[in-house]
Amino acid sequence: QKEVEQNSGPLSVPEGAIASLNCTYSDRGSQSFFWYRQYSGKSPELIMSIYSNGDKEDGRFTAQLNKASQYVSLLIRDSQPSDSATYLCAVTLDSSYKLIFGSGTRLLVRP
Amino acid sequence: SQTIHQWPATLVQPVGSPLSLECTVEGTSNPNLYWYRQAAGRGLQLLFYSVGIGQISSEVPQNLSASRPQDRQFILSSKKLLLSDSGFYLCAWSVGTLNTEAFFGQGTRLTVV
Numbered sequence: 001q002k003e004v005e006q007n008s009g010p011l012s013v014p015e016g017a018i019a020s021l022n023c024t025y026s027d028r029g030s031q032s033f034f035w036y037r038q039y040s041g042k043s044p045e046l047i048m049s050i051y052s053n054g055d056k057e058d059g060r061f062t063a064q065l066n067k068a069s070q071y072v073s074l075l076i077r078d079s080q081p082s083d084s085a086t087y088l089c090a091v092t093l094d095s096s097y098k099l100i101f102g103s104g105t106r107l108l109v110r111p
Numbered sequence: 112s113q114t115i116h117q118w119p120a121t122l123v124q125p126v127g128s129p130l131s132l133e134c135t136v137e138g139t140s141n142p143n144l145y146w147y148r149q150a151a152g153r154g155l156q157l158l159f160y161s162v163g164i165g166q167i168s169s170e171v172p173q174n175l176s177a178s179r180p181q182d183r184q185f186i187l188s189s190k191k192l193l194l195s196d197s198g199f200y201l202c203a204w205s206v207g208t209l210n211t212e213a214f215f216g217q218g219t220r221l222t223v224v
Contacts, residue, residue: 006154031209031210032210032211032212034212034213041220042217042218043201043215043216043217043218044155044201044215045215046212046213046214049212051210088154088155090213092209092210095209096209097143097160097162097168097205097209098157098160098168098170099145099157099160099203099205099213100157101147101154101155101157102154103153103154104154
């Protein structure tokens with residue numbers, strides 16, 4: 001079982017819609033969860049971090065964490081064509097400095 | 112503010128040649144440092160991480176090695192490159208405590224021919 005799993009996509013949504021990206025992880029002791037955005041040919045950039053169960057909102061982005069289900073998601077409201085990118089979920093393993101990434105979900109926002 | 116520098120941006124090397132990629136961080140002390148590799152169309156594979164000078168943890172057996180000769184310098188090396196070493200190499204840093212987010216350099220695109 002992979003440590004961090006994501007659907008590779010592509011996830012295609014129309015402009016203005018809500019995009020929902022999902023991630024599951026295997027280490028029940030994981031403490032920290034991150035979402036990164038990566039444009040083609042570029043390095044990943046941090047969008048959001050979440051450490052506690054529940055929702056965390058930042059502008060058009062909302063991260064959701066459910067530790068009991070080992071599930072973290074990212075919602076993008078009012079999706080824009082400029083949001084088209086690969087979204088990477090990352091998790092720090094329990095009591096470790098290791099930051100492990102999922103394989104990413106490609107998002108396409110259609111004008 | 113903190114910045115991370117990684118060079119070169121692109122590199123074409125023949126099979127069997129050596130490799131040295133360098134990464135430096137400015138504006139922070141005792142950072143955690145990471146090397147990742149991303150194959151075309153794939154996710155990030157953690158290669159090495161370091162929590163201090165001379166402290167290197169290797170994640171994947173391979174013909175690569177890493178060193179941290181100074182607090183804010185992280186070097187990725189190989190004595191003999193393989194075709195399978197081609198990829199996008201990314202250096203990242205995080206604050207030197209547990210469970211903090213990492214920030215990436217611009218990456219080096221390595222093509223082994």
